[in-house]
Amino acid sequence: MRQVVDKLVTSIGRVLIGKDEQIRLAITCLFAGGHLLIEDMPGMGKTTLAQGLAAVLGLSYNRVQFTSDLLPADILGISVYDRNRGQFEFHPGPVFSQLLLADEINRTTPKTQSALLEAMAEGQVTVEGETRPLPHPFFVIATQNPLTQSGTYPLPESQLDRFLMRIELGYPDPRSERELLSGVNPRSRLAEIKTLLPAKQLLQIQQHVADVKVAENLVDYLQRLVQFTRDDPVFYYGLSPRGALAALQCARAWALIHGRQYVIPEDIQAVFPTVAGHRLRGAGECANQDGDVLASLVLNSVDIL
Amino acid sequence: MTSPVWKIHRNGLFWLLVAFAAVIILHADHLPNWILLAAFVAIIWRIQLYRSAWRPPSRLIKTGLLGLCLAGLVAEYGSPIGLEPMVALLVSAYLLKLLEMHHRRDAYLVIFLAFFITALDALFDQSIGNTLYIIGCLLLVLAALLGLHGSDGNEGQLRPLGKAMTIMAQALPLMLLLFIFMPRLGALWSVPMQQQSAKTGVTDTMSPGDFSRLGRSGELAFRVSFEDAIPSQKSLYWRGLVLAEFDGRTWSRSSLSRFQDSNLVQWYGDPPKSWDQVVDRKGEPLTFSVVIEPTQQRWLYALDTPKPDSEGVGLTRDYRLISAHPLRSKKQYRANSWPEYRLEPQGLSSQHRAVYLQLPEEFNPRTRELASRWRKSVSGDPELVSRVMALYNSEFVYTLQPPLLGKHSVDEFLFDSQRGFCEHFAGSFVFFMRAAGIPARVVAGYQGGERHPDDYLVVRQYDAHAWAEIWLEDRGWVRVDPTAAVAPQRIEQDLQSVLGDETDFLADSPASLVRFRHIGWLNQLRLQIESLNYNWALWVLGYDQIQTAFLRNLLGDNSPWRIALAMIGVGGGLLLLLGLWMLLPRRSERSRDQLDREFLRLCQKLEKAGFPRQVGEGPRDYTQRVAGSRPELARQLVEVTRMYETMRYAGETPDARTLARTIHSLRINRSG
Numbered sequence: 001m002r003q004v005v006d007k008l009v010t011s012i013g014r015v016l017i018g019k020d021e022q023i024r025l026a027i028t029c030l031f032a033g034g035h036l037l038i039e040d041m042p043g044m045g046k047t048t049l050a051q052g053l054a055a056v057l058g059l060s061y062n063r064v065q066f067t068s069d070l071l072p073a074d075i076l077g078i079s080v081y082d083r084n085r086g087q088f089e090f091h092p093g094p095v096f097s098q099l100l101l102a103d104e105i106n107r108t109t110p111k112t113q114s115a116l117l118e119a120m121a122e123g124q125v126t127v128e129g130e131t132r133p134l135p136h137p138f139f140v141i142a143t144q145n146p147l148t149q150s151g152t153y154p155l156p157e158s159q160l161d162r163f164l165m166r167i168e169l170g171y172p173d174p175r176s177e178r179e180l181l182s183g184v185n186p187r188s189r190l191a192e193i194k195t196l197l198p199a200k201q202l203l204q205i206q207q208h209v210a211d212v213k214v215a216e217n218l219v220d221y222l223q224r225l226v227q228f229t230r231d232d233p234v235f236y237y238g239l240s241p242r243g244a245l246a247a248l249q250c251a252r253a254w255a256l257i258h259g260r261q262y263v264i265p266e267d268i269q270a271v272f273p274t275v276a277g278h279r280l281r282g283a284g285e286c287a288n289q290d291g292d293v294l295a296s297l298v299l300n301s302v303d304i305l
Numbered sequence: 306m307t308s309p310v311w312k313i314h315r316n317g318l319f320w321l322l323v324a325f326a327a328v329i330i331l332h333a334d335h336l337p338n339w340i341l342l343a344a345f346v347a348i349i350w351r352i353q354l355y356r357s358a359w360r361p362p363s364r365l366i367k368t369g370l371l372g373l374c375l376a377g378l379v380a381e382y383g384s385p386i387g388l389e390p391m392v393a394l395l396v397s398a399y400l401l402k403l404l405e406m407h408h409r410r411d412a413y414l415v416i417f418l419a420f421f422i423t424a425l426d427a428l429f430d431q432s433i434g435n436t437l438y439i440i441g442c443l444l445l446v447l448a449a450l451l452g453l454h455g456s457d458g459n460e461g462q463l464r465p466l467g468k469a470m471t472i473m474a475q476a477l478p479l480m481l482l483l484f485i486f487m488p489r490l491g492a493l494w495s496v497p498m499q500q501q502s503a504k505t506g507v508t509d510t511m512s513p514g515d516f517s518r519l520g521r522s523g524e525l526a527f528r529v530s531f532e533d534a535i536p537s538q539k540s541l542y543w544r545g546l547v548l549a550e551f552d553g554r555t556w557s558r559s560s561l562s563r564f565q566d567s568n569l570v571q572w573y574g575d576p577p578k579s580w581d582q583v584v585d586r587k588g589e590p591l592t593f594s595v596v597i598e599p600t601q602q603r604w605l606y607a608l609d610t611p612k613p614d615s616e617g618v619g620l621t622r623d624y625r626l627i628s629a630h631p632l633r634s635k636k637q638y639r640a641n642s643w644p645e646y647r648l649e650p651q652g653l654s655s656q657h658r659a660v661y662l663q664l665p666e667e668f669n670p671r672t673r674e675l676a677s678r679w680r681k682s683v684s685g686d687p688e689l690v691s692r693v694m695a696l697y698n699s700e701f702v703y704t705l706q707p708p709l710l711g712k713h714s715v716d717e718f719l720f721d722s723q724r725g726f727c728e729h730f731a732g733s734f735v736f737f738m739r740a741a742g743i744p745a746r747v748v749a750g751y752q753g754g755e756r757h758p759d760d761y762l763v764v765r766q767y768d769a770h771a772w773a774e775i776w777l778e779d780r781g782w783v784r785v786d787p788t789a790a791v792a793p794q795r796i797e798q799d800l801q802s803v804l805g806d807e808t809d810f811l812a813d814s815p816a817s818l819v820r821f822r823h824i825g826w827l828n829q830l831r832l833q834i835e836s837l838n839y840n841w842a843l844w845v846l847g848y849d850q851i852q853t854a855f856l857r858n859l860l861g862d863n864s865p866w867r868i869a870l871a872m873i874g875v876g877g878g879l880l881l882l883l884g885l886w887m888l889l890p891r892r893s894e895r896s897r898d899q900l901d902r903e904f905l906r907l908c909q910k911l912e913k914a915g916f917p918r919q920v921g922e923g924p925r926d927y928t929q930r931v932a933g934s935r936p937e938l939a940r941q942l943v944e945v946t947r948m949y950e951t952m953r954y955a956g957e958t959p960d961a962r963t964l965a966r967t968i969h970s971l972r973i974n975r976s977g
Contacts, residue, residue: 213954213955213956215953215954215955215956217898217901217953218954233454233455260955261955262950262951262954262955262956263954264923264924264925264950265923265924265925265954266923266925266926269921269923269926284454299921300919300920300921301920301921302920302921303920304921304922304923304924305901305905
């Protein structure tokens with residue numbers, strides 16, 4: 001298992017230099033069967049990461065560039081009258097794929113954003129009164145710019161909650177950046193990436209994740225973490241049970257990709273910021289704090305024992 | 306006008322306003338009514354501001370309101386010196402600030418002001434009921450402070466109050482500690498109270514009407530506990546003031562300097578003065594202790610003839626007790642009294658005689674004439690006295706509603722109206738005696754008191770009384786109470802038994818429970834409350850009297866460093882207990898699990914070597930961190946961690962003993 005993941009990481013690492021940790025987290029998210037939100041400034045490699053993941057996993061893949069004039073029908077599909085046959089024919093939109101890359105999701109209007117909602121939550125879409133199932137597996141990898149950027153519509157909390165993880169890429173370290181600047185543009189290597197993990201195997205791994213053992217006292221630990229976010233006045237609101245479930249699922253996947261059949265506290269700690277970060281909002285003095293800061297505050301306040 | 310940036314949230318405002326109202330109500334009895342009205346308006350305005358229905362006051366309006374308040378205060382009080390105008394000023398500032406709450410810091414200011422104003426109320430009233438109300442106010446203000454920090458989102462409406470109660474409960478041990486050990490400091494400053502006259506009780510002058518005014522008040526004057534049984538009612542003459550100077554209408558104190566003896570006050574602990582020799586005390590003294598309400602004056606009350614038994618109390622030349630300082634708060638003092646005494650039997654010096662025979666020339670010719678006529682027709686002074694008493698006994702009426710008297714007040718009283726209260730009788734009697742050439746003086750104080758079932762005496766304002774003392778050859782000063790001749794029940798029982806039906810009795814204390822003492826259960830309740838308040842005054846307010854002795858018993862000696870040490874010791878002990886209490890549950894939870902206990906042992910071991918585990922640091926991260934700085938331990942640490950993790954998290958059968966052995970074998974030397 002470890003080798004498989006390592007291979008995936010090196011492969012994507014060739015196009016996204018120096019971000020192995022984030023790549024690993026992204027893979028964890030997909031193994032845990034959740035949707036991924038990548039947030040960072042423009043030009044940090046969000047799209048590259050998404051494309052790399054799609055390529056490595058060999059999934060049928062569609063990309064939608066979200067713009068402010070994008071309409072729900074542009075994603076879900078539309079029925080068009082076929083004159084020859086004299087009836088309406090449904091033209092499926094880009095959402096009918098195994099991996100949907102929703103690029104710059106917060107550039108579009110809430111109306112279009114919410115069109116994705118049902119798809120992400122239910123694995124199906126309802127167009128013109130007819131419910132159509134989506135392929136399996138179905139992932140959404142969305143990228144977004146930080147909200148401080150102009151021309152963005154913040155995702156509502158309900159939609160943020162649909163994403164299992166949110167990761168930030170951050171600037172590369174100087175060595176990676178040098179490598180990036182001195183070599184060829186790594187993006188051109190995207191085409192060279194081969195499929196390493198076929199969809200069937202991915203589904204198997206997803207089942208394995210559920211089998212990873214979580215000891216009683218780790219559940220206690222997680223409960224204490226969650227309870228802290230609900231009790232402490234630093235938080236405007238606490239983590240939902242869905243958030244707690246997400247953290248557990250991701251910790252399992254994280255343990256699995258590190259070749260363990262059981263979860264240790266460090267697994268929870270490793271995934272907690274990405275799982276909880278976008279689900280927490282600070283209050284009082286911490287009102288404007290980043291989610292990651294809040295998450296590490298939780299981790300530094302609650303002991304594992 | 307810039308719009309406010311910060312907006313208080315709903316729950317925060319709710320508690321702030323509740324606290325505000327409570328603080329205003331706390332001071333309501335000594336604030337002018339228009340401030341109460343203004344406070345009400347301020348609350349409404351604040352609520353409307355929150356609902357964005359009204360606009361915040363503009364600068365012009367604010368200046369106007371400030372001006373109005375200042376003008377109102379000047380109109381109400383005149384001089385700004387004094388406690389009440391200052392409190393009123395602070396309260397008006399407080400309610401104006403409520404309208405000006407644009408930032409969080411303004412809200413803080415409002416809350417801190419509320420704390421201060423709440424505490425100020427203790428200067429006015431320290432009774433048990435009021436103290437409880439002050440504590441309630443503090444609780445609400447604390448809740449407001451907590452409410453300010455919360456948010457509407459995840460808290461219930463009542464949560465700040467619950468939290469405030471917890472905080473108050475936590476502060477309780479500290480409060481007790483400070484109460485017991487903290488030395489009481491005297492006031493560094495004193496501010497005159499505005500309402501003194503109403504609360505003073507007996508004043509240092511006596512004009513017709515003064516004592517009947519007191520007869521309308523059921524307010525407490527003082528309480529007395531006797532070491533032995535309480536003496537009979539008719540011997541309870543509480544001597545307070547001696548009035549020797551008469552100007553035709555008003556009796557007033559003759560200044561002590563006219564005695565021309567040096568050292569007119571003999572303080573407790575001083576060696577006896579020369580004039581102490583002229584009193585002849587016989588028999589066993591009565592020992593009693595008095596808790597007196599604040600009067601803003603210096604004189605104290607005691608039975609004849611007293612000697613002080615407390616620090617800061619002195620005996621004056623005219624044989625009454627005074628305090629070294631005006632009574633700004635309740636005071637407790639002890640004294641001894643010798644009911645059998647002879648005062649200056651050897652004779653009066655000519656100066657004294659002149660003082661006690663002084664009479665204004667141009668008043669009361671009829672009395673003077675009668676006095677000199679009777680003087681000639683009797684054989685001796687005692688006979689003259691009994692003749693005057695017989696006169697009072699024949700026609701006179703004792704009443705709270707005497708008719709008004711004109712210029713020759715004694716004449717009109719003796720010959721025309723013949724209706725009066727104790728001051729009329731005492732005043733006219735002394736006048737008559739002086740006119741007949743017998744040295745005499747008016748003594749003012751209280752007579753009697755109500756026996757509480759708990760064996761102490763409650764003396765109220767309506768017990769105020771005035772009587773006479775005359776000087777007789779070979780006998781010295783003798784107490785003569787002309788009131789006793791007119792209304793013996795007044796002396797043997799109390800005022801109510803004489804005047805209970807008169808409408809003026811207790812007219813100034815309409816809610817006083819004394820009024821209802823004929824209703825059994827209500828009277829019982831009144832006595833209970835009374836007893837509670839007395840014990841409160843004795844043990845809590847009067848604690849500084851007991852403190853010295855108490856600390857001496859407790860600590861062996863009460864030097865400051867010992868007290869400080871005891872405070873630090875007890876406080877430290879409490880904190881330690883608190884710390885243990887906070888740690889213990891978690892410890893015991895941990896000890897339930899052997900594996901965790903072993904892991905904690907490892908943590909302790911590593912901590913000793915200089916690597917404490919951080920909060921939230923997992924075993925693997927921790928041992929890796931240590932191994933990073935101490936590579937020689939890396940192999941063992943990895944092994945221990947692997948063992949712990951597999952047993953703990955992977956569901957392998959726990960084998961605490963092996964783990965313990967491995968951890969035990971781990972040798973770490975400090976220097977590394």
